[in-house]
Amino acid sequence: MMRHLKYSGIAGVVVYWLFVAWSIGKNPWFSFWSNALSDLGSPEMARASWIYNYGLMVTAVFVLAFSVYLMLSAENKLQTVGGAYVSISAIFLALIGVFHAGTRPHGFVSTYFFVQFFLGMLIYGAGSKDRAIRYGSVALFALALLGTFIPWPSVALIETYEIALMAVFTSLIAIKR
Secondary structure, three states: OHHHHHOHHHHHHHHHHHHHHHHHHHOOOOOOOOOOHHHHHOOOOOOOHHHHHHHHHHHHHHHHHHHHHHHHOOOOHHHHHHHHHHHHHHHHHHHHHHOOOOOOOHHHHHHHHHHHHHHHHHHHHHOOOOHHHHHHHHHHHHHHHHHOOOOOOOHHHHHHHHHHHHHHHHHHHHHHO
16 A cells, blocks of 8 residues: 555646646647736636636645655654655645636645645655655755746746655655655
8 A cells, every 4th residue: 555655646736737738738829938827717717617627636645645754754753744744735736626727815825835735845855764755855856946936928837847856855755666
């Protein structure tokens, strides 16, 4: 069971991008250079917006499974807390699908998904005895923070950048743990 949970973070990234590709296929107007990924979930903008929104909810299940792995394999309380933060990020990820683009809470739940995940990653890494995980988590957190200060041409590009950093973390955990 733990072996399957270990890879659930990577599986979540793959599942998410499959739903994004499916949604973009239904919405050829979408551009990574001028949109936000959440535009694919807006009923006002997107055809079959449910694809993107349900994709977020399905992906949240994988992120939650990954957080369970982090907590069950934790070496100490700090790592348990880090895994708990990642579990909270899974809830916010599902809420992005519920409060799609165009709804009032969307900005909050979207922002807090990223904040909770990266804080969880940092805390988990800080508690790790493995140097690659410890220093890798700090470096990924610093890159995530740095990314917020870059003037990206679109929201979709910074979101993609941040998701790529998450993919690196989930891969690091799968390889090193």
